[in-house]
Each structure stands twice: as structure tokens, then as C-alpha cells.
Amino acid sequence: KRVAILISGGGSNMVRLLESMTGDHPARPVLVASNDPTAGGLAKATSMGVETVAIDHRAHRDRESFERALLKALDAAQPDIICLAGFMRILTPDFIDRYAGRILNIHPSLLPLYPGLNTHARAIAAGDGFGGATVHLVTPELDAGPILGQARVPIHPGDDPETLAKRVLAVEHRLYPAVLRRFAQGDLARQDLSDA
Numbered sequence: 001k002r003v004a005i006l007i008s009g010g011g012s013n014m015v016r017l018l019e020s021m022t023g024d025h026p027a028r029p030v031l032v033a034s035n036d037p038t039a040g041g042l043a044k045a046t047s048m049g050v051e052t053v054a055i056d057h058r059a060h061r062d063r064e065s066f067e068r069a070l071l072k073a074l075d076a077a078q079p080d081i082i083c084l085a086g087f088m089r090i091l092t093p094d095f096i097d098r099y100a101g102r103i104l105n106i107h108p109s110l111l112p113l114y115p116g117l118n119t120h121a122r123a124i125a126a127g128d129g130f131g132g133a134t135v136h137l138v139t140p141e142l143d144a145g146p147i148l149g150q151a152r153v154p155i156h157p158g159d160d161p162e163t164l165a166k167r168v169l170a171v172e173h174r175l176y177p178a179v180l181r182r183f184a185q186g187d188l189a190r191q192d193l194s195d196a
């Protein structure tokens with residue numbers, strides 16, 4: 001299976017996904033694309049031998065124009081699977097339809113709790129005992145597609161959004177590669193990471 005990864009920033013999830021696709025893994029990376037030419041993940045992907053492309057969304061007059069450029073780069077790479085990894089642009093239904101059922105995203109909350117932004121601050125403010133991450137299939141409704149896997153972490157009394165974000169990111173780095181490997185083998189069954 002051919003995997004394209006979309007990023008907007010440092011790409012720590014992208015790095016773990018790239019590191020996981022070796023040996024008998026059923027998938028191989030074919031492209032890393034970013035909407036931000038300054039994204040730190042682009043240099044990391046290049047150093048790991050993966051082709052990259054930057055398509056600056058600010059250089060396009062509208063969302064459709066940006067997505068046309070992104071789709072051109074993706075269609076050239078012929079991915080079977082697209083992984084959004086810290087990708088901060090909302091994709092239109094037309095884009096999602098183009099790769100229906102083959103776009104994965106990782107979101108830093110236990111969906112359906114806290115779709116959207118500032119997930120850690122919201123979980124802390126709500127007094128939740130746990131935070132976590134979710135890998136789901138991307139559908140036109142934001143952060144609402146079928147869940148492929150979740151990982152839970154405890155929220156400690158002294159946590160602030162930064163300390164919780166750090167704890168969640170650490171399990172994202174285990175969850176996403178595990179879900180991608182199963183998904184690339186055609187296994188759509190939800191599999192949560194055991195509390196570790």
C-alpha cells in the first residue's frame with residue numbers, strides 16, 4: 001500500500017509513521033505534503049528519504065484552489081491511503097470524496113468528546129479523569145468519522161494543557177502506527193491501545 005502523509009507543523013506523528021513502515025509492513029510512504037512551506041516536518045521527511053511537497057494555502061485565493069494544487073501532487077503520487085498528521089486545514093467534501101474511506105486522521109481527544117481545537121484545556125476544565133487520542137476515518141463532518149482506535153491517558157490534578165498535551169502526544173505516537181498497520185492490511189476493526 002502507498003501512503004501519503006499530510007502535515008502542517010513539526011510532524012512528530014509523521015516521523016513515527018515513517019519509522020513504522022519498514023520490513024514486512026504492508027505499506028510504504030510515497031509523499032509527505034504540507035500546507036505550510038516552513039513546516040519542520042518537511043526537513044525531517046527529506047532526511048528520512050521521503051519525497052515532500054509544500055503547497056502554501058496562503059498562496060491560494062480560496063480553499064478550492066489550494067485543494068486543486070494538493071490533489072495534483074497527491075494524484076501524481078498515487079496513494080492508496082492518506083494520513084493526516086497534525087494537518088490543520090479543513091478539507092472540503094469534494095476532496096474527501098476523492099479519497100473516500102482512505103483518509104485517516106489523529107485527533108488529540110477521546111472522540112466524540114471535544115472535536116475541534118483546544119481539546120486538552122476543555123478536558124481539564126470539565127474535570128475529566130482521562131484525556132487521549134483518536135484515529136478515525138475522515139468524513140465531511142469535522143472529527144466525526146468512524147473510529148479506528150483510541151488511546152487513553154490519565155489527567156492528573158496538577159495538569160495544564162501543556163502537560164496533558166505531552167502525555168497525549170506520547171500515546172499518539174504509539175496509536176497511529178498501530179492503526180495504520182492494521183488498516184493497510186484491510187482490517188477496519190476498532191482496536192484501542194491497552195492502558196499502559
Ligand code: GRF
Pocket residue numbers: 007008009010011012013014085086087106107108168169172
Ligand atoms: C499535536 O497537537 C497532536 O496532538 C495533533 O497534531 C499536533 C501536532 O502533531 N495530532 P505533530 O507533532 O505535527 O504530529
